[in-house]
Amino acid sequence: MKKALKKLASQLHLWLGISSGLVVFIVALTGSLLVFEDELEPVIDSKFHIAAIHEGKPRLPLDLLTAKVSDAFPNKKLLRVTIEREADRNVIFGLKNGKKEKDILSVAVDPYSGQIASYRIEQDAFFSVVLRLHRYLCLEETGKAITGISCVMFLIIMITGLVMWWPNRKNRKQRFTIKWNAKFKRLNWDLHAILGFYALPFVFVIAITGLVWSYKWVNNIIFMTFDGIPQQKREAPANIQPIDNHKDIFFQKIYTQTNQQLPNPGKIVITLADSDSLSVTVSKADDHAAINNIVNFLYFDKNNGQLIKKRLYAEETKGMKVRRLIYPIHTGSLLGWPTKILAFLTALIAASLPVTGVIIWLGKKKKGNKVARAGAVDSRNVRRKSVVTN
Known part of the structure; x- marks a missing residue:
């Protein structure tokens, strides 16, 4: 057996x-x-990620940086804004660059000078490939x-x-x-x-x-x-304010409120919905958490930047909490280094x-071939001896 x-x-x-x-x-x-x-990406493409910090110079408002990107790429729709926790990192703007959801043009802007540091087709980036x-x-x-x-x-x-x-x-x-x-x-x-x-x-x-x-x-x-049920689709709630009146302080207002609501350090991603009727989704990682991939979500009205809803990790279902553990377990980032x-x-x-x-x-195949050849040679020798004998 x-x-x-x-x-x-x-x-x-x-x-x-x-x-x-x-x-x-x-x-x-x-x-x-x-x-x-996360460690290699800023090294491989340092121009894209690392900002040239000027001593004592404050960060420029996000809306000013957004305007710089809009001026440089007027025909590209803004999809998301990524702000890293590190002070020396550029702000990354994701722009729609084609029909597919994955077609994104990423633009890196120095938050201290407002200059566009670099841009790239995200699908062509090293780690994307x-x-x-x-x-x-x-x-x-x-x-x-x-x-x-x-x-x-x-x-x-x-x-x-x-x-x-x-x-x-x-x-x-x-x-x-x-x-x-x-x-x-x-x-x-x-x-x-x-x-x-x-x-x-x-x-x-x-x-x-x-x-x-x-x-x-x-x-x-x-x-x-x-949870006893399949994963439920999550969608940003609808806007409450019917009229767009955010003017020039929209993104900075959202950024400030996010840090007030979630004071922990962590990467912030501001994502705009495809539909104008849906609110803006903001995610912020919690780098103070004991394990990796703890993220909280806030939703802001797209028309005035007011906070509509919170979706905090502590209030997530057991299924979602377990699902959030899958990525850090798979990548090894669960407990850091x-x-x-x-x-x-x-x-x-x-x-x-x-x-x-x-x-x-x-090696086994080679050995098997040798044994087979040796067996064939022995058979021929036996036949030869038999002929001679007869």
């Missing part, structure tokens, strides 16, 4: 690994980069299906790998220790099997949380489990597994 189980596990591990190996390699490698996106590779191989819905199926395969591969790795009395010590001074073949096996074993719990959690973005039904399981480093190393190990696995498979 045990032999049959291990044989089945071996076959599943092999063929699912061959089928999904390249996708797992790409997804894991890009995932390792995305772990440190990395994220699209990670989620759907830059192939839209087709790629999303491929990564989703590959992720499920990878979960099965991990389970079958554990079955194959499971030690007996004779090899127990070997299964927990990497023999660094061994020959390449043995070392490669150890790196695949033993590193895979130690990383398995973390890789499994990262992979299974990744299914939330691949399959809507996985996302709904969270809400059905904790310690979990980020752990996620980074885990992703690198996951990326290495298809490589070491293919090397093991090629």
Whole structure:
């Protein structure tokens, strides 16, 4: 029974690994980069993110910065404004740049001088490309299906790998220790099997949380489990003031009220609804929270900038609170640097597994071919001896 189980596990591990190996390699490698996106993005594109602070110079009002962007790009509709918590960061304006929702032109404005520091097509930015590779191989819905199926395969591969790795009395010590001074073949096996074993719990959690973005039904399981109903669509409430009378202090008024209502440090994103009848949505991260991805929402009247509604994290449903944990668990940002480093190393190990696995498979295939050739030679020799004898 045990032999049959291990044989089945071996076959599943092999063929699912061959089928999904390249996708797992790409997804894991890009995932390792995305772990440190927040830290690397300002370094990679410093002109876009870092402002030239003038000593003692105050920040200019947001509405003045908005006017600068409108003058520079008069035919582009404003979608959102992003204000980072750090004092040396530019304010980022997201403008509609095409028919699709993802077609965004991002404009970085120095909040101290009012000068446009840089702009870029957001889809062409380095980490935007990395994220699209990670989620759907830059192939839209087709790629999303491929990564989703590959992720499920990878979960099965991990389970079958554990079955194959499971030690007996004779090899127990070997299964927990990497023999660094061994020959390449043995070392490669150890790196695949033993590193895979130690990383398995973390890789499994990262992979299974990744299914939330691949399959809507996985996302709904969270809400059905904790709320008893599927996830409800959230929409900004309607404006109360019927007439537009905000003049030139609209965004600055919203920004000031947001900091008054939510005094904690954190990134602020002001999002304008497509419909003029709906209010402005403002999200602010809580960087004082014990865990990452704690965000509060405020809604302001689009016509006069008055606060209409609050949606605070403390008042969210259990399902939404659990759902908000998925992203920091998946990316390793849950508890800051310690979990980020752990996620980074885990992703690198996951990326290495298809490589070491293919090397093991090629080695076995080569060995099998040698045995087959040796068997063929022996058969020919036997036939020759038989002819001579006769």
